[in-house]
Amino acid sequence: MYTYDEIDQRLVDERVAQFRDQTHRFLEGKLSEDEFRALRLRNGLYIQRYAPMLRIAIPYGLLSSRQLRKLADIARRYDRGYGHFSTRQNMQLNWPKLHQVPDILAELATVQLHAIQTSGNCVRNVTTDHFAGVATDEIVDSFVWCELIRQWSTFNAEFSYLPRKFKIAVNGALNDRAATYVHDIGLHAVKRDGEVGFKVIVGGGLGRTPLLGQVVREFLPWPHLLTYLDAILRVYNRFGRRDNIHKARIKILLKEWGFERFRDAVESEWVHLKHGPATVTAADIARIEARFTRPSYAKLSPRPVPYSAPGFDGWKNRNVHPHKVPGYCAVTLSLKRTGVPTGDVTSEQMEAIARLADLYSFGELRVSHEQNLILADVREDELPELWREAKALRLATPNVGLLTNIISCPGGDFCALANAKSIPVAQAIQERFDDLDYLHDIGEIDINISGCMNACGHHHVGHIGILGVDKHGEEWYQIEIGGNQGQTRPGTKAALGKVLGPSFARAEVPDVVEKLIDCYLERRDSDTERFVDVVHRLGVEPFKEKVYGNPHQRSAGRSREPALA
Amino acid sequence: MATLIKGRQVVAGNPPSPEGTVVRLEPTDDPAAFADRLAGALRVEVHFPKFGDGRGFSLGRLLRERYGYKGELRAVGHLTRDHLLYLERCGYDAFELRPGEDADEALAGFDVFSARYQR
Numbered sequence: 001m002y003t004y005d006e007i008d009q010r011l012v013d014e015r016v017a018q019f020r021d022q023t024h025r026f027l028e029g030k031l032s033e034d035e036f037r038a039l040r041l042r043n044g045l046y047i048q049r050y051a052p053m054l055r056i057a058i059p060y061g062l063l064s065s066r067q068l069r070k071l072a073d074i075a076r077r078y079d080r081g082y083g084h085f086s087t088r089q090n091m092q093l094n095w096p097k098l099h100q101v102p103d104i105l106a107e108l109a110t111v112q113l114h115a116i117q118t119s120g121n122c123v124r125n126v127t128t129d130h131f132a133g134v135a136t137d138e139i140v141d142s143f144v145w146c147e148l149i150r151q152w153s154t155f156n157a158e159f160s161y162l163p164r165k166f167k168i169a170v171n172g173a174l175n176d177r178a179a180t181y182v183h184d185i186g187l188h189a190v191k192r193d194g195e196v197g198f199k200v201i202v203g204g205g206l207g208r209t210p211l212l213g214q215v216v217r218e219f220l221p222w223p224h225l226l227t228y229l230d231a232i233l234r235v236y237n238r239f240g241r242r243d244n245i246h247k248a249r250i251k252i253l254l255k256e257w258g259f260e261r262f263r264d265a266v267e268s269e270w271v272h273l274k275h276g277p278a279t280v281t282a283a284d285i286a287r288i289e290a291r292f293t294r295p296s297y298a299k300l301s302p303r304p305v306p307y308s309a310p311g312f313d314g315w316k317n318r319n320v321h322p323h324k325v326p327g328y329c330a331v332t333l334s335l336k337r338t339g340v341p342t343g344d345v346t347s348e349q350m351e352a353i354a355r356l357a358d359l360y361s362f363g364e365l366r367v368s369h370e371q372n373l374i375l376a377d378v379r380e381d382e383l384p385e386l387w388r389e390a391k392a393l394r395l396a397t398p399n400v401g402l403l404t405n406i407i408s409c410p411g412g413d414f415c416a417l418a419n420a421k422s423i424p425v426a427q428a429i430q431e432r433f434d435d436l437d438y439l440h441d442i443g444e445i446d447i448n449i450s451g452c453m454n455a456c457g458h459h460h461v462g463h464i465g466i467l468g469v470d471k472h473g474e475e476w477y478q479i480e481i482g483g484n485q486g487q488t489r490p491g492t493k494a495a496l497g498k499v500l501g502p503s504f505a506r507a508e509v510p511d512v513v514e515k516l517i518d519c520y521l522e523r524r525d526s527d528t529e530r531f532v533d534v535v536h537r538l539g540v541e542p543f544k545e546k547v548y549g550n551p552h553q554r555s556a557g558r559s560r561e562p563a564l565a
Numbered sequence: 566m567a568t569l570i571k572g573r574q575v576v577a578g579n580p581p582s583p584e585g586t587v588v589r590l591e592p593t594d595d596p597a598a599f600a601d602r603l604a605g606a607l608r609v610e611v612h613f614p615k616f617g618d619g620r621g622f623s624l625g626r627l628l629r630e631r632y633g634y635k636g637e638l639r640a641v642g643h644l645t646r647d648h649l650l651y652l653e654r655c656g657y658d659a660f661e662l663r664p665g666e667d668a669d670e671a672l673a674g675f676d677v678f679s680a681r682y683q684r
Contacts, residue, residue: 007680018677022647030665031645038617039647121617151682157654158626161619237623272631277684 044115061089065354072350123153142172163240164248176486181494203254206455231270300327338430343371411451418451420468420475519546592620613642629656646674
């Protein structure tokens with residue numbers, strides 16, 4: 001856990017005072033609606049469909065039990081007793097009151113939390129692998145680099161008013177669990193001759209123009225990390241489009257300029273910044289590293305857990321993950337129980353989870369971009385107890401990686417931007433696939449749902465992606481298949497899904513998913529070939545035919561089908 | 566009338582400058598094109614046309630750090646106290662804030678943050 005030094009704390013406190021003043025000036029009429037909008041967004045405050053929405057940063061997804069208790073407390077006292085974990089490892093409160101937000105921020109500051117730059121046209125909360133620091137395929141502990149980037153990006157004077165939001169992801173392991181190819185900048189740790197550096201990937205993103213990032217540097221030695229980020233951001237700040245909000249992300253600049261021109265512009269900017277004052281030193285890294293508390297692991301020899309109970313083995317197979325320290329493992333607490341909106345957690349659950357973190361995992365936990373919580377440092381011999389407790393709290397749904405582990409945005413139930421609801425779609429699919437044995441047989445599959453093309457549910461990288469679209473004021477759903485968030489295991493690279501065909505009414509979506517799964521099961525080579533592997537091997541066509549019928553049937557039925565959304 | 570602050574002081578009035586002594590950059594301008602005029606300028610102004618347009622922050626740093634401009638560097642446009650500290654950190658030392666922004670109150674904008682992470 002990173003612990004604030006005096007300056008970290010002072011800056012967060014000063015931010016609260018600044019925002020209190022800005023809110024006050026807005027309510028007095030001294031700041032216009034537009035001016036205040038730009039300022040409140042930088043503090044995570046949206047004006048939403050029914051009420052403001054406050055997005056609280058969970059820096060790189062790492063959270064202490066004390067912080068989680070405070071979130072529970074705030075959700076209870078200032079909101080309706082629950083919060084929502086988003087795909088960007090943040091927590092969102094859906095019902096705060098505008099005039100109370102400065103007080104909420106002040107309370108967050110007492111536990112080293114904040115809402116700084118969780119929205120607005122600036123560098124957002126940096127995200128990473130939820131197994132950072134414990135993964136067996138670790139190259140570096142990405143938390144340290146994330147904190148370095150957090151500091152660099154926080155109140156960065158030059159880059160506080162960018163053309164559009166800017167998201168950075170860091171992956172410190174061999175496999176990419178941070179979706180680095182679909183971020184504005186993805187950094188992938190690389191070791192070359194014992195030296196640590198980063199592969200720099202720029203211009204990925206989802207939203208209405210989904211694009212995979214491109215590698216502008218195969219190996220950037222670590223001392224140059226921040227000067228290189230400065231160069232990229234400066235090129236973007238000066239030349240990124242500001243005339244059209246939908247063309248303002250860095251991916252569009254890359255697309256319009258072409259890769260070569262963009263890379264040359266960054267490299268020639270960097271010539272001036274390289275070796276400058278922002279060069280990272282070993283002392284910088286040591287200073288940050290020293291502020292991270294580390295678990296004091298017991299010396300254990302790994303032994304098979306001598307325990308068996310109905311449900312335990314399935315849970316252990318799905319929700320327990322390897323750890324670099326012998327005798328330890330990481331455990332996913334599932335927030336994906338059927339009937340509960342994806343990522344939602346009540347104050348009571350937060351408190352119970354905080355207690356589990358204290359008892360079983362050194363008082364720390366992580367938020368995953370799959371909207372689950374991870375206890376990262378659990379003793380293997382304590383798994384049976386933890387399982388019993390998690391089960392009693394209904395946090396032991398053994399579905400990590402399986403079909404019902406659906407990633408979803410809050411959708412039209414809460415969000416002002418949404419074209420369609422997401423939560424009922426997720427629930428309908430979960431209800432359709434309620435047989436656990438069948439789920440295990442289907443194997444690993446990511447289903448992602450977004451209520452609009454802003455793609456907060458990352459539908460472009462779902463193996464099955466579902467997008468809410470508006471058609472003549474009605475809610476319809478477009479289905480994509482073949483997306484993949486990144487190389488989470490050897491062999492399968494990041495990919496964007498392809499649209500299957502005309503969209504569907506909400507009630508049809510579970511049938512469509514079932515047909516896609518049937519098609520996959522008929523065509524897979526073995527049960528190790530996943531849904532997405534089959535799509536990549538065979539293409540979209542067989543799935544299309546299964547869902548819409550063969551081309552002949554399709555044209556015959558056209559008059560009854562809705563137009564392509 | 567727009568509020569003028571120089572250094573960290575409010576300046577009463579804003580007299581016009583002689584023709585040809587002020588170099589003015591729009592956010593789309595390339596500072597390199599102005600490099601040979603910087604030494605003779607009474608001041609350099611950079612225009613911030615919208616509240617959220619941050620291009621001038623990069624231009625300020627470039628003018629100071631790459632082109633070595635040492636004279637008055639004035640940020641002009643849709644600016645409030647909320648920008649002051651960041652502008653100063655990017656090399657600006659004079660500020661024409663948008664009409665309606667109270668100059669004396671705005672000075673508090675310099676003291677919003679007492680430390681910084683960036684070097």
